[in-house]
Amino acid sequence: NSVQVSVLGLGAMGSALAEALVKGGHATTVWNRTPGKADGLVAQGATAADTAGDAVRAGRLVIACLLDHASVHEVLDPLSGELAGRTLINLTTTSPAQSRELAAWAADAGIAYLDGGIMAVPHMIGRPGASILYSGSADVFHQYEPLLGLWGASTYFGEDAGLASLYDLALLAGMYVMFAGFLHGAAMVAPAGVTAREFASMAAPWLTAMTGEFEGFATVVDGGDYTVEGQQSLEFSSLDDILAASSDQGISTEVVDMVQRLIQRQIDAGRGKEGFARIIESIR
Numbered sequence: 001n002s003v004q005v006s007v008l009g010l011g012a013m014g015s016a017l018a019e020a021l022v023k024g025g026h027a028t029t030v031w032n033r034t035p036g037k038a039d040g041l042v043a044q045g046a047t048a049a050d051t052a053g054d055a056v057r058a059g060r061l062v063i064a065c066l067l068d069h070a071s072v073h074e075v076l077d078p079l080s081g082e083l084a085g086r087t088l089i090n091l092t093t094t095s096p097a098q099s100r101e102l103a104a105w106a107a108d109a110g111i112a113y114l115d116g117g118i119m120a121v122p123h124m125i126g127r128p129g130a131s132i133l134y135s136g137s138a139d140v141f142h143q144y145e146p147l148l149g150l151w152g153a154s155t156y157f158g159e160d161a162g163l164a165s166l167y168d169l170a171l172l173a174g175m176y177v178m179f180a181g182f183l184h185g186a187a188m189v190a191p192a193g194v195t196a197r198e199f200a201s202m203a204a205p206w207l208t209a210m211t212g213e214f215e216g217f218a219t220v221v222d223g224g225d226y227t228v229e230g231q232q233s234l235e236f237s238s239l240d241d242i243l244a245a246s247s248d249q250g251i252s253t254e255v256v257d258m259v260q261r262l263i264q265r266q267i268d269a270g271r272g273k274e275g276f277a278r279i280i281e282s283i284r
């Protein structure tokens with residue numbers, strides 16, 4: 001079932017999304033603010049539109065992949081009349097509040113709206129490992145699920161348009177703290193003559209194996225009882241040795257200090273015998 005689809009924004013990501021649609025057999029119209037970026041896609045079978053308005057009029061489904069929230073409004077505000085009765089899927093990175101604002105703007109204009117958060121880099125689009133998170137209109141998600149599947153695995157979180165973005169940012173939070181932890185470890189061993197590459201070859205399987213702990217933490221957090229048997233206690237989770245060894249190596253202890261502070265707040269509150277998952281109470 002070929003869909004008349006238009007893609008607004010042919011940056012690295014918009015181009016990858018459009019290419020997957022063309023290869024998937026959809027009648028794809030593309031537009032970019034700066035001309036010239038459509039040539040490769042046109043050679044593959046896409047149609048280039050001169051203006052964003054022409055692109056919107058050519059598609060039942062409009063995909064936006066622009067720089068940010070402001071650029072989405074800049075391009076789409078003048079076109080709200082043309083978009084009315086059409087469907088908009090916005091894959092531009094926005095905050096949860098910005099996604100909700102765009103959903104409300106779309107609802108006022110009579111535009112069916114789905115918000116997406118892309119968990120991939122452009123070359124991963126259409127390949128295994130790419131994942132896109134969606135929230136907003138359930139009807140839009142279900143109607144276009146086969147088309148969305150051309151880009152990667154699709155997950156739908158619900159009608160609140162801000163949820164995909166919230167989830168996206170929560171996953172990135174986990175990623176950045178893990179990256180910082182890896183780089184702390186690399187800095188620790190560097191004065192001993194260990195290269196970052198050598199450390200990475202040990203750290204990758206170790207950290208991968210440790211993700212197996214998430215499920216146990218999650219069970220405790222969702223159950224709300226941090227005293228259940230079989231957990232590593234907060235008192236046992238002292239990071240003093242790690243901090244001392246880091247200082248001995250002459251490196252910053254900031255990354256580990258942060259975790260130690262979260263632990264200490266619970267110990268100070270008399271919760272030292274409870275499980276490590278309790279540091280979520282320090283965060284909350």
Ligand code: NDP
Nearest residue numbers: 009010011012013014033034066067071092093118121122
């Ligand atoms: P690029 O910088 O490659 O492209 C940005 C695009 O936005 C260009 O098409 C640019 O047009 C357009 N644009 C910027 N400002 C305006 C404006 N005011 N009016 C009209 N068009 C505008 O970025 P990406 O393609 O990489 O990213 C696009 C979106 O995808 C971003 O929100 C990004 O966060 C998200 N994303 C990207 C990922 C990545 O790895 N690249 C990963 C996950 C999400 P012009 O050519 O005229 O400048």
